[in-house]
Amino acid sequence: MNKSRYDAIIIGAGHNGLTAACFMAKAGLKVLVLEKNDYLGGAAVSLELHPGWTYSNCSYVCSLLRPEIVRDLNLPKYGLQVIPYSGGGVFMQNGDHLCNYNDHDAHRLELARHSKKDSEAYDRYSTDLMRQCRFIKPLLMRMAPDPTSFKPRDLGELAYLGKRFLDFSEAQMAETLRFWTMSVAEFLDEYFESDVIKAYYAGSGIIGTALGPMSPGTAYVLLHHYMGEVDGNIGAWGFARGGMGSISKAMAACFEDHGGEIRSGCGVDKVLVKNGRTVGVVLKNGDDYYANTVISNADVKHTFLDIVERDDLPEDFVRQVERFKIRGSSGKLNIALDGMPEFPQVPKDSPIFNGDMHFTDSIERMERGYDDWKNGTWSKDPYLDMLLPTRIDPTMAPPGKHYMTVFVQYAPYHLANNESWDGANRDAFAQTVFNQISEYSPNFKDMILHYECRTPLDIEREAGITEGNIFQGELTFDQLLFNRPVPGYAQYRSPIKGLYMCGSSTHPGGGVMGAPGANAAREVLRDLGARQTVRGY
Amino acid sequence: MSKSLSPKTPEILSARPRVNAGRKPTPFHARQVEKSETNDWTLWAGYSIPNSYTSVELEYFSIRNGATLYDISPMCKYRIKGPDAERFMNRFVPRDVRKIKPGRVAYAIWCNDDGHVLDDGTIFRFGPDDFRLCSQERQYAWLMDSALGFDVEILDETDDIAALQFQGPTTFAILEAMGLKGVETLKPFDLQHFSFAGTELMISRTGFTGDLGYELWIEPGKALELWDALMAAGADRTISPVGSLALDMTRIEAGFIQPAVDFLHAEHVVRHTRGRSPFELGLDWQVDFTKGHFTGRRALLKEKEANSSRYCFVGLEIEGNKPAHNALVYHKQKKEIGHITSAVWSPTMKNNLAMALLQRPFGVDITEDLWVEIYVDKELKWDRVMARAKIVDRPFFNPPRKRQTPPARF
Numbered sequence: 001m002n003k004s005r006y007d008a009i010i011i012g013a014g015h016n017g018l019t020a021a022c023f024m025a026k027a028g029l030k031v032l033v034l035e036k037n038d039y040l041g042g043a044a045v046s047l048e049l050h051p052g053w054t055y056s057n058c059s060y061v062c063s064l065l066r067p068e069i070v071r072d073l074n075l076p077k078y079g080l081q082v083i084p085y086s087g088g089g090v091f092m093q094n095g096d097h098l099c100n101y102n103d104h105d106a107h108r109l110e111l112a113r114h115s116k117k118d119s120e121a122y123d124r125y126s127t128d129l130m131r132q133c134r135f136i137k138p139l140l141m142r143m144a145p146d147p148t149s150f151k152p153r154d155l156g157e158l159a160y161l162g163k164r165f166l167d168f169s170e171a172q173m174a175e176t177l178r179f180w181t182m183s184v185a186e187f188l189d190e191y192f193e194s195d196v197i198k199a200y201y202a203g204s205g206i207i208g209t210a211l212g213p214m215s216p217g218t219a220y221v222l223l224h225h226y227m228g229e230v231d232g233n234i235g236a237w238g239f240a241r242g243g244m245g246s247i248s249k250a251m252a253a254c255f256e257d258h259g260g261e262i263r264s265g266c267g268v269d270k271v272l273v274k275n276g277r278t279v280g281v282v283l284k285n286g287d288d289y290y291a292n293t294v295i296s297n298a299d300v301k302h303t304f305l306d307i308v309e310r311d312d313l314p315e316d317f318v319r320q321v322e323r324f325k326i327r328g329s330s331g332k333l334n335i336a337l338d339g340m341p342e343f344p345q346v347p348k349d350s351p352i353f354n355g356d357m358h359f360t361d362s363i364e365r366m367e368r369g370y371d372d373w374k375n376g377t378w379s380k381d382p383y384l385d386m387l388l389p390t391r392i393d394p395t396m397a398p399p400g401k402h403y404m405t406v407f408v409q410y411a412p413y414h415l416a417n418n419e420s421w422d423g424a425n426r427d428a429f430a431q432t433v434f435n436q437i438s439e440y441s442p443n444f445k446d447m448i449l450h451y452e453c454r455t456p457l458d459i460e461r462e463a464g465i466t467e468g469n470i471f472q473g474e475l476t477f478d479q480l481l482f483n484r485p486v487p488g489y490a491q492y493r494s495p496i497k498g499l500y501m502c503g504s505s506t507h508p509g510g511g512v513m514g515a516p517g518a519n520a521a522r523e524v525l526r527d528l529g530a531r532q533t534v535r536g537y
Numbered sequence: 538m539s540k541s542l543s544p545k546t547p548e549i550l551s552a553r554p555r556v557n558a559g560r561k562p563t564p565f566h567a568r569q570v571e572k573s574e575t576n577d578w579t580l581w582a583g584y585s586i587p588n589s590y591t592s593v594e595l596e597y598f599s600i601r602n603g604a605t606l607y608d609i610s611p612m613c614k615y616r617i618k619g620p621d622a623e624r625f626m627n628r629f630v631p632r633d634v635r636k637i638k639p640g641r642v643a644y645a646i647w648c649n650d651d652g653h654v655l656d657d658g659t660i661f662r663f664g665p666d667d668f669r670l671c672s673q674e675r676q677y678a679w680l681m682d683s684a685l686g687f688d689v690e691i692l693d694e695t696d697d698i699a700a701l702q703f704q705g706p707t708t709f710a711i712l713e714a715m716g717l718k719g720v721e722t723l724k725p726f727d728l729q730h731f732s733f734a735g736t737e738l739m740i741s742r743t744g745f746t747g748d749l750g751y752e753l754w755i756e757p758g759k760a761l762e763l764w765d766a767l768m769a770a771g772a773d774r775t776i777s778p779v780g781s782l783a784l785d786m787t788r789i790e791a792g793f794i795q796p797a798v799d800f801l802h803a804e805h806v807v808r809h810t811r812g813r814s815p816f817e818l819g820l821d822w823q824v825d826f827t828k829g830h831f832t833g834r835r836a837l838l839k840e841k842e843a844n845s846s847r848y849c850f851v852g853l854e855i856e857g858n859k860p861a862h863n864a865l866v867y868h869k870q871k872k873e874i875g876h877i878t879s880a881v882w883s884p885t886m887k888n889n890l891a892m893a894l895l896q897r898p899f900g901v902d903i904t905e906d907l908w909v910e911i912y913v914d915k916e917l918k919w920d921r922v923m924a925r926a927k928i929v930d931r932p933f934f935n936p937p938r939k940r941q942t943p944p945a946r947f
């Protein structure tokens with residue numbers, strides 16, 4: 001029996017748990033982080049699963065991480081380095097390709113090869129997206145106002161939201177409302193005519209989402225992937241040097257530097273509740289730890305359906321949590337390669353290899369892939385988001401070798417006919433992906449030294465995210481802002497006094513962003529009357 | 538949705554293309570490289586052109602003193618043809634296109650439905666159903682979208698035509714010496730076709746230096762021949778190529794606005810309040826409400842009737858000799874009322890000139906007691922100067938030789 005007392009306990013050392021932990025430790029609180037895995041980071045993790053190769057096991061590219069957090073926690077001091085990449089593109093079935101160039105004019109010329117009109121429409125497209133980014137960005141590092149509350153703070157935040165909205169022209173307001181609810185396919189149709197160009201941009205609208213490109217709500221998902229930045233370049237993406245785990249590592253170092261304590265290999269079994277208030281937690285191994293403040297980094301379903309006793313919660317709340325959409329839709333392959341695979345249809349020096357590569361050259365193919373998901377199987381012609389981090393980051397594989405990360409959309413959590421992912425199905429899933437890549441790269445299969453295939457089930461097992469949903473809950477309009485995760489509980493507090501949430505299930509949602517963690521810490525510090533270390537921004 | 542013509546030629550699809558760089562050379566590139574002493578290049582709409590060749594100051598004076606070649610091949614050129622061409626163009630721009638006769642050129646701006654300016658350029662009318670639109674920014678997508686429902690064909694001719702701006706007081710004499718019979722009859726904004734080196738050379742009496750001058754248009758394969766012929770004919774009449782920096786000085790003296798400098802393409806601004814109406818850019822004369830519908834008409838009419846323009850655009854003469862680049866404008870040295878968009882010390886006028894965007898009523902009802910805050914570098918010691926400014930009419934530089942027909946020979 002361990003009777004140690006803490007000011008606060010955080011369940012889970014995902015990057016959001018660690019972010020919250022850092023801000024609270026900075027406020028002088030005695031904070032303990034308990035992580036079920038033997039390593040830290042949750043879905044932001046680097047692991048050596050094949051000797052000499054570091055895999056960004058789950059998340060693999062960085063853009064959303066809020067610069068305010070990086071700066072206030074001084075993460076570069078703790079070893080974080082984010083290197084932007086450009087390039088990427090689509091390998092087409094007709095032997096051609098679409099490459100994404102960093103230089104605006106080069107990019108325009110490349111788009112013009114596919115459609116002259118689209119090459120110019122691109123400027124309007126990026127301006128319109130930028131406008132939506134500017135609207136949403138300031139909301140990320142704020143608590144989402146509760147529109148049904150009459151508390152001065154909620155009214156103030158609502159007024160702020162309204163004021164930002166009023167910065168739009170009338171036409172832009174209408175655009176914005178449409179944008180938040182429309183499908184990514186419809187959205188792109190308003191700008192582009194070329195199938196491959198549309199397919200390239202549509203990818204961001206379906207990643208991690210159990211919706212097809214023609215489903216309403218996917219345009220917002222595209223924005224969610226566009227609103228990040230690297231060094232002020234909105235929409236830019238980068239590699240965390242050493243893999244995504246470097247982000248969690250830097251956060252953990254910052255936390256420990258401020259006196260925080262992390263225990264890994266400590267899965268929490270139950271949150272202890274006495275008279276409607278949190279008093280601590282019990283681990284799976286029976287150890288218990290005490291604190292009046294407990295913050296869960298786990299997703300809202302795992303938190304309230306597994307580790308909090310049902311009797312301690314209002315029935316209404318539990319039902320809402322049960323209804324929260326957190327459907328698994330993606331898989332991931334990490335591959336160690338003996339060298340650079342050949343893709344004969346593209347010149348060797350093309351920047352396509354330095355960025356996100358895809359093989360889906362029309363929205364229709366993407367939508368067909370979604371049909372498979374609905375039928376309870378993985379896409380037979382999947383949408384892949386494939387990168388070679390080692391083209392940029394020299395730390396992840398031995399010289400001359402490569403590490404390939406392949407994100408796969410779509411893969412269901414529940415297979416049809418109650419089949420299991422374990423065994424033949426997982427292998428067949430991996431083969432589907434290999435086959436697609438080798439259609440374009442004849443020597444790809446020969447280059448594979450080791451691979452690791454992760455289905456939604458594996459992601460759930462590892463990161464603990466229910467159904468392996470990468471965002472800890474889908475990013476549809478009904479689950480955003482004051483509705484995330486549950487109406488009335490969108491401000492990081494729960495029905496139980498002293499129990500908070502800080503994971504991606506909360507506003508502003510998934511991705512390696514840190515915003516949920518920082519926003520949660522702000523609310524906790526407010527409630528405790530402690531020194532406020534999270535700025536209002 | 539209508540599909541535009543895309544370059545889906547088999548050779549492009551099979552060539553495994555790799556776009557190496559966004560900077561394309563223009564048809565005059567070979568000569569520019571030979572002439573360039575400074576090796577100072579700039580980017581214009583995806584093409585490399587010289588910022589300068591030898592010295593900006595000397596190049597500037599060549600424009601006002603002799604004859605100069607400035608490469609405008611990167612200018613976007615669109616051909617609009619077909620039975621509805623006139624109707625289409627008249628809907629496209631706020632001015633009355635019906636008044637532009639074949640063989641004439643006209644300056645034009647065009648707006649979006651909010652009445653905000655997208656770009657400015659020139660309309661060349663070759664025949665009743667045949668136009669060319671020249672612009673600084675790409676307009677193909679906007680033209681295609683606007684063409685829905687019109688029987689017109691729109692062709693991007695940007696790469697099919699090489700063009701030089703040939704400007705300065707001795708330009709006429711040089712064209713005459715080249716044996717181009719009939720150039721003397723060209724009035725400002727006239728265009729005419731000549732035969733040259735076995736092909737057709739189009740000459741228009743246009744340009745943005747505000748001086749006597751022409752623009753010469755030819756197929757790219759004959760570009761170098763044209764360059765050489767001009768240089769040979771002008772050898773004894775102070776001829777030289779000039780770069781963008783010198784040209785920009787004359788552009789400001791002439792009082793012309795430039796997209797991305799004095800205003801932004803309204804469809805490319807993130808903040809909708811950055812869009813500018815023609816009334817806010819001093820382009821009232823471009824708007825003809827009597828001609829029928831055109832894109833932006835409703836918004837502009839509303840703005841006019843409600844007198845709700847937020848800004849006005851003015852020419853300024855500023856005390857002292859320090860150009861007021863990027864400076865803020867004040868009323869009574871206190872209230873910030875606008876900013877300078879373009880500024881130059883004019884070596885010809887011996888005056889400190891600028892164009893500025895002011896918040897109304899300043900510049901319209903309140904025109905006195907205006908000041909410009911200029912930061913001056915005195916050998917790395919920075920001083921802040923409040924210089925008095927006076928609103929004056931544009932063009933600042935407007936010599937009779939610009940209009941004289943037939944023109945003088947020097």
Ligand SMILES: Cc1cc2nc3c(=O)[nH]c(=O)nc-3n(C[C@H](O)[C@H](O)[C@H](O)COP(=O)(O)OP(=O)(O)OC[C@H]3O[C@@H](n4cnc5c(N)ncnc54)[C@H](O)[C@@H]3O)c2cc1C
Binds near residue numbers: 513
């Ligand atoms: C395959 C994949 C690819 C992705 N790609 C990207 C990408 O490229 N870029 C990007 O920005 N985002 C990406 N994402 C999304 C992003 O990684 C996640 O949204 C984000 O990392 C979630 O962080 P979090 O801290 O909120 O939660 P998590 O990372 O889920 O952290 C929760 C932590 O809590 C622990 N935990 C759970 N239950 C318990 C318990 N009972 N006791 C103790 N500990 C517990 C877990 O082990 C975990 O460490 C990806 C996600 C996945 C899965």
